Amino acid sequence: ETGVTQSPTHLIKTRGQQVTLRCSSQSGHNTVSWYQQALGQGPQFIFQYYREEENGRGNFPPRFSGLQFPNYSSELNVNALELDDSALYLCASSPQTENYGYTFGSGTRLTVV
Amino acid sequence: DQQVKQNSPSLSVQEGRISILNCDYTNSMFDYFLWYKKYPAEGPTFLISISSIKDKNEDGRFTVFLNKSAKHLSLHIVPSQPGDSAVYFCAACDFSGNTGKLIFGQGTTLQVKP
Numbered sequence: 360e361t362g363v364t365q366s367p368t369h370l371i372k373t374r375g376q377q378v379t380l381r382c383s384s385q386s387g388h389n390t391v392s393w394y395q396q397a398l399g400q401g402p403q404f405i406f407q408y409y410r411e412e413e414n415g416r417g418n419f420p421p422r423f424s425g426l427q428f429p430n431y432s433s434e435l436n437v438n439a440l441e442l443d444d445s446a447l448y449l450c451a452s453s454p455q456t457e458n459y460g461y462t463f464g465s466g467t468r469l470t471v472v
Numbered sequence: 473d474q475q476v477k478q479n480s481p482s483l484s485v486q487e488g489r490i491s492i493l494n495c496d497y498t499n500s501m502f503d504y505f506l507w508y509k510k511y512p513a514e515g516p517t518f519l520i521s522i523s524s525i526k527d528k529n530e531d532g533r534f535t536v537f538l539n540k541s542a543k544h545l546s547l548h549i550v551p552s553q554p555g556d557s558a559v560y561f562c563a564a565c566d567f568s569g570n571t572g573k574l575i576f577g578q579g580t581t582l583q584v585k586p
Contacts, residue, residue: 363515392573401476401561401576402516415571449515453572461574463508463515 363388363464365450371470377438380467382450384431389454391433392461393425396447408433437469445471475499476564478577486585491549493580495562498543502564506574507536507547510559519560520547552584 364383372378384391390409394402404417408427422438431452437444447468451461477496485491495505503524508516522529522536522545529536535548549556559581563574 394574394576399578401478401563401578402574404573404575407571407573415569415573417573451515451574461518463517465513465515 363450363452363462365448365464365467367467368465369468369470371472372440374440374442374471376440377436378440378469380435380437380448380450380469382433382435382452382464384433384450384452385462387454388452388462389431390452391427391431392451392453393433393435394449394451395419396449396466397443398446402449405435440471442471445469473498474578475502476562476575476577478560478562478580480580481578482581482583484583484585485552487554488551491547491552491556491582491584493547493549493560493562493582495545495547495577496543497545497564497575499564499566500540500543501568502566502575504565504567505536505538505545506563506565507534508561508563508576509556510561510579516561549582552582554584554586557582557584 366381392407393405396402407415411427424436426434447466449466450464453461506521507519510516520534538545559579561579562577
């Protein structure tokens, strides 16, 4: 059974650019959530996707958007990058929306300069 | 507004002794709580959870206690081992809006000394 894989592991972008982060869910998991973890903080919920639709969103601006594909893999897109977007971005998958059995990937470390 | 708080950024204990990690929450609607452990360069891994219908849950060396009236939970690790050294996150599961999102605390870095 494969876990949650994220790519790339590290990324450096310039302020104002756009970035796409990718996540492959654990086999059998149809729900994907994305979290942002700033340095010294706990992860913060960005949004969740279930069956290719967003079904919950945290306190993040619209320039954070996502997609879920039929194979349940997912993308997180961030437009107009700001310095404060520098963080570890974590993807988590679960068997269903109200199942707390989340499996996290190792994350993508994004640095905005 | 921090709904889940871990007020101790770090904790250091001797191998073989008990580690106690604390967590407070503000929303009385939270009824499911989890602890995650995180090593550097890895994602958080699930450790143990507790539902609000219980006040204690054990899994091997790990026990979580929940005090609903105080809105407080704690994780006990007995005996502590050097491999337990990691960042520990407390999280509440918010099921509102059909989304089982996790609300995390800031984390406590545990160091277990040999």
